[in-house]
Amino acid sequence: MTQESQIAVTPLQTQSAPNMTKQLTHLRSDPSATDFYICEFPKSGVTFLTVLIANALLIANGYSARATFASVRNYIADLCVGEHVTSHAFQDPPSRFYKIHSVFSAQFIHSLYLVRHPVDVMASNLRYAIGRGWWQPESRDDFLSHPILGIEAWKRHIQGWLVDNSFASDVIFVHLLRYEDLLSDTERELRNIDANFGWHLPEAAIVGAVEAASRENMRQQEAIYRQHNPNHQFEFVSPAGSEVTPGFRDQVLASCTEELHLLGYQTNRIPAS
Numbered sequence: 641m642t643q644e645s646q647i648a649v650t651p652l653q654t655q656s657a658p659n660m661t662k663q664l665t666h667l668r669s670d671p672s673a674t675d676f677y678i679c680e681f682p683k684s685g686v687t688f689l690t691v692l693i694a695n696a697l698l699i700a701n702g703y704s705a706r707a708t709f710a711s712v713r714n715y716i717a718d719l720c721v722g723e724h725v726t727s728h729a730f731q732d733p734p735s736r737f738y739k740i741h742s743v744f745s746a747q748f749i750h751s752l753y754l755v756r757h758p759v760d761v762m763a764s765n766l767r768y769a770i771g772r773g774w775w776q777p778e779s780r781d782d783f784l785s786h787p788i789l790g791i792e793a794w795k796r797h798i799q800g801w802l803v804d805n806s807f808a809s810d811v812i813f814v815h816l817l818r819y820e821d822l823l824s825d826t827e828r829e830l831r832n833i834d835a836n837f838g839w840h841l842p843e844a845a846i847v848g849a850v851e852a853a854s855r856e857n858m859r860q861q862e863a864i865y866r867q868h869n870p871n872h873q874f875e876f877v878s879p880a881g882s883e884v885t886p887g888f889r890d891q892v893l894a895s896c897t898e899e900l901h902l903l904g905y906q907t908n909r910i911p912a913s
Contacts, residue, residue, distance in 0.1 A: 657774040659788050660741040661797055664723050674735045675727075676837075677748040678716065681797040682741050682789070683764035684756040685819040688853060690716045690739055692822075692830060693752075696849035697730045697737075700841050706852055709861035713739075733839045744800040749812060752833065753801055755903050756819035758794055759892045763884045765789050781888055784895075791895050798899045818903065826850045 660682050678693065680686040687709065694707035694715040707715050716737040717727035727736040740748070766783045769775040775783055784791045801814065815836055822829045827850045834841045851857070866872045893900070893907065900907045 657769060657772075657786070657788050660720050661743055661788070661793065663743050663745055664719065664740075664747075670724075670726060671747065672736060673749065674733070676735055676737045676750045676752065678737060678739050678752045678754070679748065679801070680741060680754040680756075681761060681794050683761050683768060684754050685822065686739060686741075686754055687712070688819075688855075688858060689752065689754055689817070689822065690737075691858065692826065692849050692853035693737060693833075695852040696830060696834075696841055696845045697733075697735075699848045700839075700845040701730055701732055708865075709858060710865040733837070743797055744805050746805075746808065746812060750837070751812070751814045752817060753814050754817050754819060754822070755798065757905055758791060758896055758899070759884070759889050760819075761794055762791060762888070762892055766884070781885060781891070784888065784891055791892055795896055795899055798902070802902060816903075818905075823855070826853065 678686060678690055680689075690712050691707050691709065694712050698705060698707060698715065705711075713721075715728045716739050717725045719725070719738050719740045719742070727738050729736050742748075762784060766775065766780060766789075769783065769786075769789055770777050774789075775786070783789070787793060802816070805812070815833060817829060817833075827846060830841075830846055830849060833839075834846070862872075897907050
């Protein structure tokens, strides 16, 4: 085997992939008691959730502007891009919202924690890593052992947010959402968030936000962005995830039975990627 062919089938080094789940290196410089953090392990559907929340707040506050795939960070800042950026301040409810992939931190006083079935998360992460050049497609099954993107990293994220720091549940308020529930009944899940945190969003804000964040609208928004930015080659709002082997699925399901039970997933269910 030539050196060139060896490079073609060897997974790229771990350091090629940024650690998006690392804890923030500093405390927030200008925190507020009304700050909300929208948190997930990467590829769990946070783009959908941020567009939904941003539009609900925009409508509730009387803005004509709407959050799209390309503009949502105007209203919900991404702390993975810049740790000290200050997000847009809404007046009603008086809150700022931030997107984060970080492991649990006590400074995230109010959090919407989004989870997704790990088979789908791993499939989507694999697809993205291949597209970014962090991983070679010939080594799909080995991807699950990746220390940053693989299944053990996902398990540590879940455990950190929902198990290791469960003692803080009366101080750090975490609202758990499953991506599958958010897709199947978006309006119900938005109303649950609204009721839990006492925002009292007007009906028009809920209905309008659900429409603006529909899968069809989100795909159209991303298509427009792609049309005007030739560097955007991936589908964040894709109708399907990566194709994975039965062995890939079985390995995920076998390795995280405890987490599947914790999140309310059937341990023998094989999700449609």
